[in-house]
């Protein structure tokens with residue numbers, strides 16, 4: 488039994504028994520950059536630590552929380568479901584929240600998508616998409632084995648091995664190279680700076696394939712953009728489309744790669760190339776989905792119709808683990824047949840389609856539809872844009888880039904100086920919780936944030952950057 492006098496604090500106990508994700512435990516144990524914050528409750532856009540200090544949750548608890556903590560209508564939906572049943576399997580059984588949420592998801596998704604396959608986190612949503620695309624080609628009429636994917640540099644699709652295989656961030660992925668399958672990787676469509684030193688962006692109508700595989704030029708002189716990024720993708724597709732199952736892309740914003748925004752038209756252009764070369768298009772909307780970019784899905788910004796869409800993070804309003812992979816009827820049909828044809832999609836997880844999570848998802852989606860149409864949301868978006876414009880004028884800021892309510896503010900300097908981390912620690916003193924990506928400060932506040940809350944957040948971020 489514990490001797491009460493030697494009862495460790497929660498923080499001390501944490502240092503003894505836990506191993507945290509994406510965390511250098513040596514620093515964590517020694518408290519080199521930060522004290523351990525024990526979060527004890529939340530309300531609206533704020534979290535409270537065990538000492539009662541209040542923090543604005545400026546990363547929405549890692550990009551998942553859309554309407555704040557303890558949102559009454561989501562609480563009620565989960566409580567109601569909890570009184571019925573907390574969990575039952577989706578393998579061979581079904582339930583009301585799972586069915587209703589699927590219907591609602593399809594109603595807001597790109598209109599060609601007609602089937603919902605549940606899982607429980609973003610990485611699994613991507614794994615499902617990769618396996619689906621692979622098996623689809625093997626089983627489709629006249630199909631064949633296609634074991635490669637077209638992927639983008641700087642992309643992040645999750646931490647399971649399939650998702651890592653299609654990812655493109657050296658820091659996370661290089662170590663595991665011997666375990667990964669090979670793909671065709673092309674440049675990230677990030678314009679600032681353009682690796683070809685081109686003046687961005689061009690109009691998509693001006694894109695024309697030039698029959699070569701353009702490489703980054705060393706010309707110092709700026710010339711006009713010719714969509715070199717699309718040209719690279721087309722060069723690969725032209726040569727290898729028969730072995731490529733799908734193109735995998737984070738639409739509009741490459742999130743974990745540093746909030747890198749693609750020029751308008753890129754997604755549309757890439758989707759046209761996929762059609763032209765008969766390669767499936769998988770959009771990973773795990774970060775961009777559920778209103779982050781101002782539309783329910785970022786695909787909607789360019790009227791792109793993907794073959795497969797991956798959703799997670801915001802899907803349950805940040806309440807419970809849930810994910811969904813949406814597919815077209817054409818893909819679904821390739822899996823139909825007699826049992827002994829073995830066309831079944833043999834994939835699933837213990838907590839697939841958990842009913843508590845689905846009921847949170849239903850309540851959250853109802854709020855989202857209202858929020859995106861509201862005048863106050865437009866005010867929030869404007870406050871966010873204005874605040875970022877102010878930040879971008881600070882001498883220590885190299886660039887502030889954003890889409891809707893997701894932004895990266897890149898700080899100048901060597902990454903080894905850990906400026907991002909230090910500024911975020913300073914912000915804790917000012918009552919703001921943030922987590923950087925290297926030198927990039929990440930701002931992903933709840934969609935329910937008021938314009939006043941956003942203004943105050945931007946003031947505090949500006950202050951912390953200037954003090955650094």
Ligand SMILES: *Cc1c(COP(=O)(O)O)cnc(C)c1O
Nearest residue numbers: 608609610643644645742773774
């Ligand atoms: C976070 C993220 C994932 C992984 O989701 P997890 O729930 O952390 O497994 C996949 N893709 C994108 C674009 C993400 O931002």
